[in-house]
Amino acid sequence: MPPTILDSHIHLWPSTATSSQDHAWMTPGLFLARRHGVHDYAAATAAAPVQPAGFVYVETDRYLPSASLSLDAGAGDEEVEEKLSAWARAPLEELAFLRRVVEGDVQEGDGASEGDGEQMKGLVIWAPFHVQERVFGTYLRVARERLGEKAWARVVGFRYLLQGRTADEVKSIIGNEWFVSNVKLACEKGERRLAFDVGVDAHRDGIEALEAVAALIEGVEEGVNFVLNHLCKPDLSTPTWPFFPRWQACIGRLSSHPNVYMKLSGALNEFAPSATPSSVETVLDTLRPYLDYVLQSFGAHRVLFGSDWPVCNVGGPKGEVGNWGFWVEVVERYWEEKELSEKDIEWVWAKSAAAAYGIKELR
Template sequence: MPPTILDSHIHLWPSTATSPKDHAWMTPGLFLAKRHGVQDYTAATAAAPVRPAGFVYVETDRYLPCASLSVDAGDSVEETEAKLRAWARAPLEELAFLRRVVEGGAEEGDGAGEGDGEGIKGLVIWAPFQLGEGAFGVYLGMARGALGERAWGRVGGFRYLLQGRTAEEVRGVLGDGRFVGNVKTACEKGERRLAFDVGVDAHRDGVEVLEAVAALIEGVEEGVNFVLNHLCKPDLSSPTWPSLSRWQSCIGRLSSHPNVYMKLSGALNEFAPSATPATPESLLQTLRPYLDHVLQSFGAHRVLFGSDWPVCNVGGPKGEAGNWGFWVEVVERYLQERGLSEKDREWVWAKSAAAAYGIKEFR
């Protein structure tokens, strides 16, 4: 049985945000295009032997009308706010949704009731790191206002998705001095240092994207915690993935920095359609080379359990009521077979996430 679980990676959205105008990736008929609220997550975890003591919400890649925003040097703060409000309508609505849940004022369709917001122990929100320093600072102020002080106090990090981009595009984004400067501005908070979540796809976009991420981390140095999502998405369907050795080399390079963490998450979606192994034993047979390298590279104190709910239901073999518990069982079996002590298992299940995101409750 796992000890206390702090799920480091889940997504939520209300029934009012299930169309392409709210999430460009949420096309009509998509399996995920329905409400996923705290109450739905609670129902999905109910059948597992151990239920989570809390979770970290991760932003959901809300719709933007274009990749960036033009802000003139002579624009006033009010003019910049107006442009940002129109451009980032969907991300700001995401923050308003989170505020309602945290403050206990959920509306119909939010999938939450009184007290459900207490399960949110950390928030990883989106921010436009690609903008100039002035516009970025204005947006952070708007984000804080949209969240309210109670929810803003739970912000443990930020995410700007890099998956779906070529290696050249990723190098261009991360090599921009504005991007690096904004990461430092947002995350370097003294004692309450925040995290930057890294979402890349080494399988579909190439391992080169990891090399670009390593360069970003080396440029920022140690003022920010970096959290790598989903094992960086290797090709789990191919036992002879040609890029495996390069992936291992990149993971070793990234793990050499003490402020970098890795999530054990997202694996159920990295197989060919309908090809996810259906038993813990068969899944572990595929995952061991990856998990072994991650655990050896990062150590238990920088590895985080994450379910990637509800995205885990897309490829998971046990249905919406069983996939969360299935992944918990897989991770616990792996940690047990590798002989991790109870103390080290506590780190993987909760304390590493608490350290990465500054969540005092689980430290």
């Protein structure tokens, strides 16, 4: 049975944030377009033989009315804040939701009770790294105000999703004049070092998108921890994915930097719906080349367990009650197969996430 588990990747949203005006990806009838709160996560993990000691919350790609914020060159500070707050309405409402959970001042529909916020060991919140530095600085201040000091103290990183965009779009976004400087501003220059969670889809958006991310990370000094999500989303439905050698090359390139970490998460969603394996053995048959290379490249001390709950319920074979525990079993079976030491196993389940995010207390 696994030791202490720190689930490094889960998503939550209240019942008030289940429309396409809250999350553009929540189309009518979508399985995920209903409340997923701490109570729901607890119900899912309770069915497994072991429960997590806590989790890291990761932002949920909230709705934006446009790709970026349009401002006149002469806009004053008040106008910048007013327009920013309107443009980022949904992401800022996400912060208000997190504040309620952390502070225990929950509302009906939040799916949480007083005290549940103690399970939130870290918060990875949305950040518009692509906007002008002046606007980005305003966002950081407004975000801190919306979260309040107790929840702001739980912020361990930021994410701006690069998946769902073409490789050319990814190159354009991360290559603009503000992106790298904003990453450094958010993650290096505060009172504590924070992480940048990297969400990139090497399968659907092209391996070139992952190669562009590798170049981005190499262009940032080691003052930032980069946490790669979901094995960078290779195509797991095809045993001989033609871009596997280029995926390996990128992973090897990224792992050479000691400030880069990899999450074992999201794999259940990378199989085609008609090809989703139904057993631990069949999942491992596909995953083994990827897991072997990740372990070889990063080592156990830079590999993080994450469930990607509740998104893992979309592609997993065991449904809402069983998928969280199923993924735990997959990961546990793999470590047994590799005969990792007890200390290394402790790192994968919890200590690597604590190190990547600067989390001091697991209980």
